[in-house]
Amino acid sequence: MPNTLLTPNRPVGIVGYGSYVPRYRIAAREIARVWAGSKGGLPVKEKAVPGLDEDVITMSIEAARNAMLRAQIEPAQLRAVWVGSESHPYAVKPTSTVVAEAIGAVPHIQAGDWEFACKAGTEAMVAAMGFVGSGMADYALAIGMDTAQGKPGDALEYTAAAGGAAFIIGPAENALATLNASYSYVTDTPDFWRREYQKYPEHGVRFTGEPAYFQHITSSSKTLMAELGTTAKDYQWAVFHQPNTKFPQRAAQMLGFTPEQIAPGLLVPVIGNTYSGASIIGLTAILDIAKPGDRILLASFGSGAGSDAFDITVTDKITLRAGLARKTQEYIARRTEIDYATYARYRDKITMK
């Protein structure tokens, strides 16, 4: 097999990162009360719900501002603003132009919206690695953000949440964590989809597990580690796409990671599945507590299906930069619980006309 690792021509890394989680939470038991007579197991404790005036644009702006605070660069130094999501507010009109304008990065930029179910954000990160790594640009902003949709009463409604993260990719010498290599594993596997004009996605029920999530996320992680000559023991931390609590726990176990290694990045029990944001917001929570020298494995998963795996090493610049913006756990601690009726209003599930 040829070398399938993606490694940039010049070393690159994460220069700044930022996250965002909206204030409102609905408990999974509240959803079970309405739709399941309070019976059955719950995939998470609660999930984050956006307010009436929030969408992927507003949430991306806040995460991008946090990333800019940590990066300590001028907005005009950015050469790209890329937003990955499956809930872009417009069908036609980029999310990224509004985000770029709001942070003052216009007009000398590439801008674009990325889509690949839940891995659109890491897809933008890989592109940013190439953009900076080739020397075409010094800094690129890649965001993964979602206000995920779940059909009322469906299994997905318990987890489909809102949140995400932004990363400024730049030269390794100015990075708080270097992106050493990436590897992507992609096949045509229809485990989850949403057709045009449909409000809610469909999924293949149990088919979403073995042939989709586990096959792709373990293949990307195993190949990356095999080609780098690493094992789970070489990493301080690992974070996987987290559609529910069990999947990332089991994926970690299959790959030889301990519960302690995934603990700080496992946010799904308290914020739900933030889709394009799910694995990378976990990475922000890890970076918030990481020490120089810590090595991190990140693996996203996007239905349809694919997984991007990254090998990351934290540098000594983390010490000064982590505290320059709001930490992910501070957003999680900012929490107001709402009932199903308020949730139905906030998520536009009540038809008014």
Place this chain on the structure above:
Amino acid sequence: MEIPRHWRLKQQRYGLVGEVCPHCDYKIFPPRDVCPNCGDEAKTLYTFSGKGEVFSFTTIYEAPTGFDHAAPYTVAIVKLDEGPMVTAQLTDLGDQPIEIGMPVEMVTRKMRNDGDERGVIVYGYKFRPAVVAA
């Protein structure tokens, strides 16, 4: 359709970009190109920190067209740390009571649709209670 107006105001609306007077350093919002303090020309752009405090507030129950889906909501006069007063909606209040003097911070949020749900989405500044460190 008010697209030209929304487009013209986007910088000040998205990022709280005002002006600073090059003669007396007075901070100006909204931008008006003439310093209200010294009367000289002031066209230097200045991005406000977004930090301020509630000077006064009221809650709207009967909202004007375009804002009705968000009612009831609270509007405040916010005194920015740099000096100017701005009128804006408060957001992310949860069950938190509002008090005069409460520290707030700027966020960019959806204001309304231009027209109905087929129109462009208008984004702009609102203020929320300052998030305290955990």
